[in-house]
Amino acid sequence: xxxxxxxxxxxxxxxxxxxxxxxxxxxxxxxxxxxxxxxxxxxxxxxxxxxxxxxxxxxxxxxxxxxxxxxxxxxxxxxxxxxxxxxxxxxxxxxxxxxxxxxxxxxxxxxxxxxxxxxxxxxxxxxxxxxxxxxxxxxxxxxxxxxxxxxxxxxxxxxxxxxxxxxxxxxxxxxxxxxxxxxxxxxxxxxxxxxxxxxxxxxxxxxxxxxxxxxxxxxxxxxxxxxxxxxxxxxxxxxxxxxxxxxxxxxxxxxxxxxxxxxxxxxxxxxxxxxxxxxxxxxxxxxxxxxxxxxxxxxxxxxxxxxxxxxxxxxxxxxxxxxxxxxxxxxxxxxxxxxxxxxxxxxxxxxxxxxxxx
Amino acid sequence: xxxxxxxxxxxxxxxxxxxxxxxxxxxxxxxxxxxxxxxxxxxxxxxxxxxxxxxxxxxxxxxxxxxxxxxxxxxxxxxxxxxxxxxxxxxxxxxxxxxxxxxxxxxxxxxxxxxxxxxxxxxxxxxxxxxxxxxxxxxxxxxxxxxxxxxxxxxxxxxxxxxxxxxxxxxxxxxxxxxxxxxxxxxxxxxxxxxxxxxxxxxxxxxxxxxxxxxxxxxxxxxxxxxxxxxxxxxxxxxxxxxxxxxxxxxxxxxxxxxxxxxxxxxxxxxxxxxxxxxxxxxxxxxxxxxxxxxxxxxxxxxxx
Numbered sequence: 288x289x290x291x292x293x294x295x296x297x298x299x300x301x302x303x304x305x306x307x308x309x310x311x312x313x314x315x316x317x318x319x320x321x322x323x324x325x326x327x328x329x330x331x332x333x334x335x336x337x338x339x340x341x342x343x344x345x346x347x348x349x350x351x352x353x354x355x356x357x358x359x360x361x362x363x364x365x366x367x368x369x370x371x372x373x374x375x376x377x378x379x380x381x382x383x384x385x386x387x388x389x390x391x392x393x394x395x396x397x398x399x400x401x402x403x404x405x406x407x408x409x410x411x412x413x414x415x416x417x418x419x420x421x422x423x424x425x426x427x428x429x430x431x432x433x434x435x436x437x438x439x440x441x442x443x444x445x446x447x448x449x450x451x452x453x454x455x456x457x458x459x460x461x462x463x464x465x466x467x468x469x470x471x472x473x474x475x476x477x478x479x480x481x482x483x484x485x486x487x488x489x490x491x492x493x494x495x496x497x498x499x500x501x502x503x504x505x506x507x508x509x510x511x512x513x514x515x516x517x518x519x520x521x522x523x524x525x526x527x528x529x530x531x532x533x534x535x536x537x538x539x540x541x542x543x544x545x546x547x548x549x550x551x552x553x554x555x556x557x558x559x560x561x562x563x564x565x566x567x568x569x570x571x572x573x574x575x576x577x578x579x580x581x582x583x584x585x586x587x588x589x590x591x592x593x594x595x596x597x598x599x600x601x602x603x604x605x606x607x608x609x610x611x612x613x614x615x616x617x618x619x620x621x622x623x624x625x626x627x628x629x630x631x632x633x634x635x636x637x638x639x640x641x642x643x644x645x
Numbered sequence: 646x647x648x649x650x651x652x653x654x655x656x657x658x659x660x661x662x663x664x665x666x667x668x669x670x671x672x673x674x675x676x677x678x679x680x681x682x683x684x685x686x687x688x689x690x691x692x693x694x695x696x697x698x699x700x701x702x703x704x705x706x707x708x709x710x711x712x713x714x715x716x717x718x719x720x721x722x723x724x725x726x727x728x729x730x731x732x733x734x735x736x737x738x739x740x741x742x743x744x745x746x747x748x749x750x751x752x753x754x755x756x757x758x759x760x761x762x763x764x765x766x767x768x769x770x771x772x773x774x775x776x777x778x779x780x781x782x783x784x785x786x787x788x789x790x791x792x793x794x795x796x797x798x799x800x801x802x803x804x805x806x807x808x809x810x811x812x813x814x815x816x817x818x819x820x821x822x823x824x825x826x827x828x829x830x831x832x833x834x835x836x837x838x839x840x841x842x843x844x845x846x847x848x849x850x851x852x853x854x855x856x857x858x859x860x861x862x863x864x865x866x867x868x869x870x871x872x873x874x875x876x877x878x879x880x881x882x883x884x885x886x887x888x889x890x891x892x893x894x895x896x897x898x899x900x901x902x903x904x905x906x907x908x909x910x911x912x913x914x915x916x917x918x919x920x921x922x923x924x925x926x927x928x929x930x931x932x933x934x935x936x937x938x939x940x941x942x943x944x945x946x947x948x949x950x
Contacts, residue, residue, distance in 0.1 A: 292730055292947050325750070373734050426922070430929040435681065435734065436872045437925065443865055443918040451911035570742055577735060612749025612860070619685070619743025623725050626736050630729035634947070 292634035303580050306632045310624035311578070311592065317624075318617045327607060335606050336599030346598055348485040352556060354594035355486075356381070356548035356565070358493035358587055360572035362500050363544030365581040366537040369504070371517035374538055376423065376438030377545040378569025379445035380416040384546020385553045386449055387415030389560050392475035393457060393468055404474045408550055409492075416546015417539045419445065424538030428531040434538075442569070453562045468560035477555030487555030489548070493587075496544060500583040513537065545569060566597065567615065574622040593618065652896060657788055658854055660892025662687075662846040664791045666870035667877070667884050668798055669842020673719075674874055675802060676835035677815035677941035681737025682722055683843050684867025685744020690715040690847025692748035692755075695858040698851075699758050707760075708848045715844015716837050718744055723836040727829050730945040745861065752858045760856045763787075787849045792885075794842075799881040811835060815939035818946045828946055843867065865918065872921045876928055878937035887924075894920050 319329035340346040360377045367374040388408040395404050422441060426432040454466040462469070477487045504510035515523040516533050523530060553564055575593050579585030600614030630636075666683055673680050693714035698707025722740050725731045763785045802808040811831055814821040818828050850866070851858050869891060877883035898916040901908070 294947065321750075375738060426926060426929075430926055432922075432925045432929045433875065436868065436875070437922050439868055440865075440872075440918040440921050444915050447911040447915045451909050455909060570738075573735070573738060574742070610750055610753050612746045612753070615746030616743055616750060617746070619739050619741070619746055622739035622742065623721070623731075623736060626731040626739065627725045627729040629731055634730065 292630065292636060295633060295635055302632050304585070306628035307578055307580060307585070307589070307625060309631070310628040311621065313628075314617065314621040314624045317620050318613070321616070322609070322613070325609075327609065332603060332607060332609065335603045337595060339602065340595055340598045345485075349598050350591060350594050351486045351490050353597045354590040355489040355493050356552050356568040357572050357575050357590040357594055359489070359496055359548035359551070360541075360545045360569055361575040361579065361586045361590060362493070362496045362583060363541030364572055364576040365500070365504075365579075365583070365586060366513060366540045368576055368581055369517050370513045370533060370537050371520075372534060372537055373435045374420065374423065374438050374541050375435060375573065376420070376441045376569070377541065377572055378565060378567065379438070379442035380420045380542040380545035381549035381552075381565060381569050382442075382445040382449050383419040383549070384412035384414075384416030384543075385549030385560075385564055386445075386452065387546070388412035388550030389457075389468070389471075389553055392471045392554065393560070395475065396469055396472055400474060402474065404472075405477065405554070408475060408554060409547060412546045412550025413543040414546070416549060417543035420538040420542020420545070421535065424535050428534050446563075449560070449564065450562045453560050457560050459559075466562050470559050471554060475554060476558060477551055479555075487551070489551030489555050492547060492551060493590075497583045497587050504583065509536075545572075566611075571597075571618050574618050574625070577622060577625045593621075652900060655899075656889065656893045656896045657784060658892075659895045660889045661788050661791050662849045662854060663866060663870050663873060663891055664885060664888035665787070665794065665849065666843045666846035666867060667873040667888060668791070668794050668881065669839035669846075670870055671874050671877070671879060671881060671884060672798060672802075672811070672842075673835045673839030674942055675815045675879060675939055676811050676832045677818055677939050677944070677946070678726065678832050678836055679733045679737065679943040680719065680722055680740070680836060680839055681734060681871065682718065682740025682744060682867075683839075683870050684863055684865065685741035685748075686715045686718040686840050686843035687744075687847040687850070687863045687867040687870075688748035688861075689718050689744045689751070690844030691851040691862060692752035692847075692858060693844075694848035695758075695760070695851040696751055696755050698760055699755055704760070704763055704852055707852050708845065711844045711848025711851075712841045713844065715847065716841040719836045719840020719843070722840070723833050726945065727833055727836075730947050733943050733945065741867070745863075749860045752860065755858050756860075758857065760852055762856065763853050785853055787845075787853060795881050795885050802881070812939070815941055818941045818944075822946070832946070843870075846870070869917060869921055872925060875938075876924050878928075879939065880937065891917065891920065 319333065322329045322332045340350060360381060364374060364377060388411045391404065391408050391411055419441065423432075423434045423438040426437050427434045453468065457468045458466060459469045477489060480486050480488060480491060504513070512523065512528045512533060515526065516528060516530055520530065548568065549564070553560065557564055571593060575586060575589045578593065579587070579589035596614050596617055600611050603609040603613070604611050666687055670680060670683055690711035694707040694711030697710035698704055701707075718740060722736055725736045726733050802812060810826055814826055814828050814831050822828050846866075847863065850862060855862060873884055873887045873891065876887045895917050898913045902910050902913050
């Protein structure tokens, strides 16, 4: 007796959304089982991970703060993944955007530079991320180097660059030798949307990215070109679509959005440069993009759901002494479940008994 | 022992985990499956082997635990990419994220513990050869195993019927299936072998190379192993050379940090990663597209009927 996969001819969008829900529940059950294996109560963990953040207004704001970089990065990645291009170096592009944007913040620190600082910082963040994302794109289009490995290797280089800057030239001389820069001036700090709130303008950027991407992917020739390049590269070539230009474009877009996420996080949330400015947003965003079915609205929802695991993970560390690594393990299992659930959508599973249809 | 000899000795130690992990991945990829989860499987191999070695005070059990952990991780990957025909790039990434997280959970209670060095095994007569004798014939068992594995895999792939089957499945799974070759079964075994090798490489890192465990200790070695397979054009012999070039780069970089050339340590730490990109670039410039890549690499197989 064994199972067989039969390709489906039509797939409804509802089935696709449902597959994500099924995947999420499966991942939750697996995580609960692991927690039970560790000798802890899965019910208590569920309470801390999910119910408490959702019932606490402060935690709800925190949810939007944590979701902001995830939305921005995952929206960018959806351009790449739709075209079957594997940019897995968003973490590095995020860091480089933060570095270039922060350069201006530190350069203008202590001067009475006006309101132009903040927009320029965001712009520099986009440019930094986009340029860094263009390195693997250029190597791929010009020399045919596989983008998976180059984009990933550049993550390590970016992290080391940030580490060097935070411990070396950008360290606050009056900071008691802590490896961190001065705190950004108010002129270089992304303000909260509502007064005394926690959610900064980065969340607004994320919503704009979702809206613009919905239009681009659904209503423009460029969006159609992406889909065609990914699904049928030969057909795309015959149609006269320049695939090299497409590669450069999607890497620039995803790098730029990751860079914006980086500078928005540093400017709106952290407020200074540190050796580490991300709990792995760039990698988690890959899970978010797939959980959201590479669809802008789907990504928005998926990012909010996954952000919950970050907040839950932090409080579980304090309240239940569950290590933060559990969150990462959960995110990995979640991505595996999402990809496996794709099979339920794309194929019908048929049970074949021995001696049956061969 | 001279300083030069000591440096060369550490190059062997640094290269061995890269070689072992890359050999496993090479077999997996030759069967047409791209498993990007090497880093995660290696991390699990390191954490589980160290946990077992400390708990039972046995290096042997530690190594066994590492291999089993790597194989189990790869079995999970196989379930998703073979059973559900899921996207291999995404699934491999997920495996890496999962493995790095889970290894952190498993290793957490063992942070700070140390293991004694694994005694080297002296090959009589051969170890007396000047210069290279002590370098290659007074090593731990893993080093000999990695050399043996290189030869065995090269012979298996190129000289045996079963190896030919594996390669033809990797070249074109549709034709192989039409010929009646068991595509999914061979791929499953190839994935398991790759996982076991990654686990062994992780065990080597934790039990021989560092002799302690810390989170994220694999530090991208799994990814470098993946790059090595491309660099070696999917040939075991070239893999051996590539692994030693990268091992040397890693070690020299460490010595350069100790010597304090006035360069920031981060610049030198970036050397292995930049070197990987440069190596891939040079290879592509010389040969155009990646040469030697199995035809069906990375594409899911669903029997057509």
